[in-house]
Amino acid sequence: MHSLKQVTSCAVALAVAALSLASSVNASPYNGRLLQARYINDSSLVKDAYDYVIVGGGTSGLTVADRLTEDGKATVLVIENGPLPDSAAVTEVRGGFGAFSSPYFYRIQSAPQPELHNASYPVLVGNAVGGSSAVNAMMTVRGTAEDYDRWGLLYRGGGSGRASPWGWDGLLPYFKKAVAFTEPDPAVRDAVNIAYDASYWGNTSGVFAGWPTFQYPGLVPQIEAFRDIPGVEFPPDSGSGRAGVYWHPSFMDPSKVQRSYARTGHYDGINRTSYDLAYNSKVRKINLEDLKATGVVFQTTVQNATQLITVKANKEVILAAGAVHTPQLLQLSGVGPKKQLDEADIETVVDLPGVGQNFQDHPMLGVTIMLRNFTVHPSPMDLITNRNFSSWAKEMWAKNRTGPYSLGIGNVAAWLGMPVISPERHETIASKLEAQDHAAYLPPDTDPTVIAGYKAQMNALATSIRSTNTAFYSLTLYGSNVPAGSTVFLHPLSRGSVRLNPSTPSTSEPIVDYRTLSNPLDIEILAEFVRFTRAYHFNTSLAAYDPHELLPGSDVTSDADLATYIRRSLSPSEYHPSGTAAMLPRELGGVVDEQLKVVMPTLPGANTCQTVYAIAEKAADLIKADA
Numbered sequence: 001m002h003s004l005k006q007v008t009s010c011a012v013a014l015a016v017a018a019l020s021l022a023s024s025v026n027a028s029p030y031n032g033r034l035l036q037a038r039y040i041n042d043s044s045l046v047k048d049a050y051d052y053v054i055v056g057g058g059t060s061g062l063t064v065a066d067r068l069t070e071d072g073k074a075t076v077l078v079i080e081n082g083p084l085p086d087s088a089a090v091t092e093v094r095g096g097f098g099a100f101s102s103p104y105f106y107r108i109q110s111a112p113q114p115e116l117h118n119a120s121y122p123v124l125v126g127n128a129v130g131g132s133s134a135v136n137a138m139m140t141v142r143g144t145a146e147d148y149d150r151w152g153l154l155y156r157g158g159g160s161g162r163a164s165p166w167g168w169d170g171l172l173p174y175f176k177k178a179v180a181f182t183e184p185d186p187a188v189r190d191a192v193n194i195a196y197d198a199s200y201w202g203n204t205s206g207v208f209a210g211w212p213t214f215q216y217p218g219l220v221p222q223i224e225a226f227r228d229i230p231g232v233e234f235p236p237d238s239g240s241g242r243a244g245v246y247w248h249p250s251f252m253d254p255s256k257v258q259r260s261y262a263r264t265g266h267y268d269g270i271n272r273t274s275y276d277l278a279y280n281s282k283v284r285k286i287n288l289e290d291l292k293a294t295g296v297v298f299q300t301t302v303q304n305a306t307q308l309i310t311v312k313a314n315k316e317v318i319l320a321a322g323a324v325h326t327p328q329l330l331q332l333s334g335v336g337p338k339k340q341l342d343e344a345d346i347e348t349v350v351d352l353p354g355v356g357q358n359f360q361d362h363p364m365l366g367v368t369i370m371l372r373n374f375t376v377h378p379s380p381m382d383l384i385t386n387r388n389f390s391s392w393a394k395e396m397w398a399k400n401r402t403g404p405y406s407l408g409i410g411n412v413a414a415w416l417g418m419p420v421i422s423p424e425r426h427e428t429i430a431s432k433l434e435a436q437d438h439a440a441y442l443p444p445d446t447d448p449t450v451i452a453g454y455k456a457q458m459n460a461l462a463t464s465i466r467s468t469n470t471a472f473y474s475l476t477l478y479g480s481n482v483p484a485g486s487t488v489f490l491h492p493l494s495r496g497s498v499r500l501n502p503s504t505p506s507t508s509e510p511i512v513d514y515r516t517l518s519n520p521l522d523i524e525i526l527a528e529f530v531r532f533t534r535a536y537h538f539n540t541s542l543a544a545y546d547p548h549e550l551l552p553g554s555d556v557t558s559d560a561d562l563a564t565y566i567r568r569s570l571s572p573s574e575y576h577p578s579g580t581a582a583m584l585p586r587e588l589g590g591v592v593d594e595q596l597k598v599v600m601p602t603l604p605g606a607n608t609c610q611t612v613y614a615i616a617e618k619a620a621d622l623i624k625a626d627a
């Protein structure tokens with residue numbers, strides 16, 4: 001039996017960091033060489049200056065570009081490192097596993113992880129026009145209201161956070177703007193009791209939340225079994241901002257049963273002379289004059305010759321390069337921790353200690369329990385590994401675009417808070433977290449402001465551990481005889497970093513260090529995940545289906561044995577890197593402010609893609625208001 005690794009993210013563009021400028025540079029007149037400038041693949045087509053230069057043509061970059069150009073008043077250049085893929089290569093649903101075989105990833109390996117036997121892990125972030133929205137598993141989920149309120153609380157240093165611009169009330173209108181909801185097929189809906197409430201959604205975006213044309217009947221008893229667990233709620237919709245067990249749509253265009261992503265929603269079919277996109281082009285540096293961003297230098301290849309091109313930004317340079325490459329570019333441009341910049345022989349323009357710190361992702365832990373007399377259905381992985389399943393699945397797909405190949409990784413999951421996961425131990429864990437010497441779990445040379453920010457986050461998360469409405473645990477259901485794949489840890493306490501490689505800062509990828517399990521309380525929480533997942537299979541109505549534990553194995557029960565299993569089996573990433581240019585006050589190690597100038601200070605307890613779209617929509621409004 002396999003333990004399925006979920007590939008569920010918008011890994012790249014975790015943030016729109018708008019590095020502000022209000023430049024004194026005058027627009028050089030549009031040279032008129034290319035009236036339908038769209039795909040820029042020749043340096044002579046690039047204008048000398050644009051109002052906005054956006055670094056990164058991913059989930060957030062394309063969303064902002066579309067919004068800034070829709071009234072025809074501003075010019076935008078988007079610069080994307082990756083290629084413009086053949087559309088069919090990324091829009092096919094294929095069980096949500098496009099990511100496993102996709103060529104559209106950066107090839108980055110993490111630093112060795114000391115708490116995981118020094119193993120190194122892939123850092124999967126999308127590298128194509130559309131970014132990680134082109135390669136994720138299309139999970140369309142939001143965090144809970146508390147996840148976003150926590151951003152407001154951390155930034156403002158107290159209060160509920162709800163009233164801040166980045167709290168739930170401030171973001172909900174942008175969740176509605178960002179994605180157009182469509183209803184499921186009534187026959188499929190009624191067969192498996194799909195519940196939803198369209199009032200939490202909008203219907204105007206070019207990015208669609210649709211539903212597969214097929215679901216496994218086995219999902220019904222697997223959902224119902226959660227009713228036997230005290231404290232589990234069943235919110236009315238995945239978008240209601242509440243923890244519990246719920247159905248959620250997929251980023252899918254229902255009319256085509258195809259991936260809907262930033263490129264299809266915010267680039268394809270848009271015909272504006274004001275919106276240019278240069279792909280296969282890497283931004284090397286942000287030009288800074290008197291602490292204002294005046295443009296960028298990017299590298300592109302034309303007829304096998306590498307060229308460096310300088311382009312001016314009349315208004316702003318907008319960083320939308322994701323949690324790995326946004327801090328890298330800031331550091332290469334002289335904005336970052338001075339000590340690290342010195343080591344890389346880069347002149348410091350702004351000593352900003354938080355750049356590249358506070359790195360977070362969602363670790364995944366396999367807990368594999370088989371229901372021996374449950375009907376066998378293919379799990380998503382079977383569509384790849386088991387020829388028998390894949391042939392009937394392929395037939396259904398070929399006939400009328402239905403069956404398992406219309407599914408992403410799944411459309412129903414449990415998102416649960418610690419009081420539900422661990423009624424007995426969560427209070428002890430929360431108290432231990434508050435009592436920790438937080439600095440002891442960061443590298444010894446960490447700047448005091450970054451330590452202060454970490455402490456503030458840990459205190460906020462201790463409160464969240466006591467709340468049923470911050471999901472720490474998630475489990476996606478497959479409806480098969482192995483009901484679920486990995487458990488996902490939505491609010492890990494460990495923090496990593498992204499820093500330049502000091503010997504080859506501008507030619508190699510940055511050093512990505514997850515620092516997984518560096519806060520030892522993460523192991524205690526993960527051990528509770530294993531115990532809870534067992535209880536879900538053995539102490540509910542699922543017990544009638546003769547459960548048999550394959551991983552970690554029924555003899556692995558003590559804290560010490562569970563810790564050994566966790567160190568051997570944990571994956572540091574669910575491909576949701578974030579946090580490296582945090583929206584926090586500078587005295588808390590922040591990088592950008594509430595005026596966007598923003599980045600997520602802590603992860604939301606959900607796959608990150610929908611949040612990225614919502615942030616990008618809000619960013620576009622803030623940038624327009626600033627113009």
Ligand SMILES: *[C@@H]1O[C@H](CO)[C@@H](O)[C@H](O)[C@H]1NC(C)=O
Nearest residue numbers: 039040041042043301302303
């Ligand atoms: C640029 O793209 C156009 C349109 O796809 C193509 O005709 C042209 O050959 C390309 N030029 C280069 C230098 O690749």
Ligand SMILES: *[C@@H]1O[C@H](CO)[C@@H](O)[C@H](O)[C@H]1NC(C)=O
Nearest residue numbers: 112113114115116117118119
């Ligand atoms: C991991 O690597 C470090 C540094 O090379 C070494 O000191 C340590 O013993 C290694 N740990 C394990 C578990 O191999």
Ligand SMILES: *[C@@H]1O[C@H](CO)[C@@H](O)[C@H](O)[C@H]1NC(C)=O
Nearest residue numbers: 181182198199201202203204
């Ligand atoms: C879109 O939403 C609006 C208001 O929420 C509603 O009045 C309208 O009927 C919806 N349109 C469609 C096509 O669902």
Ligand SMILES: *[C@@H]1O[C@H](CO)[C@@H](O)[C@H](O)[C@H]1NC(C)=O
Nearest residue numbers: 035036038269270271272273
């Ligand atoms: C783009 O718009 C221009 C005029 O605004 C029009 O002439 C041209 O045909 C359009 N191109 C496409 C592909 O729609």
Ligand SMILES: *[C@@H]1O[C@H](CO)[C@@H](O)[C@H](O)[C@H]1NC(C)=O
Nearest residue numbers: 041042301302303304305306
């Ligand atoms: C680019 O290089 C490739 C491989 O070296 C060669 O086949 C191709 O002709 C070159 N193209 C141009 C435009 O020089």
Ligand SMILES: *[C@@H]1O[C@H](CO)[C@@H](O)[C@H](O)[C@H]1NC(C)=O
Nearest residue numbers: 382385386387388389390391
């Ligand atoms: C596929 O089906 C054949 C015949 O029913 C069976 O012998 C074989 O074991 C199956 N293969 C797998 C991988 O399930």
Ligand SMILES: *[C@@H]1O[C@H](CO)[C@@H](O)[C@H](O)[C@H]1NC(C)=O
Nearest residue numbers: 185213396399400401402403
């Ligand atoms: C697709 O075909 C199957 C088998 O003929 C049928 O049961 C199903 O209703 C069809 N689905 C759709 C969405 O047309």
Ligand SMILES: *[C@@H]1O[C@H](CO)[C@@H](O)[C@H](O)[C@H]1NC(C)=O
Nearest residue numbers: 531532533534535536538539
């Ligand atoms: C299941 O419930 C029993 C009795 O309530 C309890 O002793 C046992 O520990 C539970 N098992 C799990 C895995 O939670």
Ligand SMILES: *[C@@H]1O[C@H](CO)[C@@H](O)[C@H](O)[C@H]1NC(C)=O
Nearest residue numbers: 372373374375543544545546
């Ligand atoms: C599963 O097996 C158990 C005993 O092996 C039996 O009591 C139960 O009825 C079976 N359930 C189903 C759904 O076949």
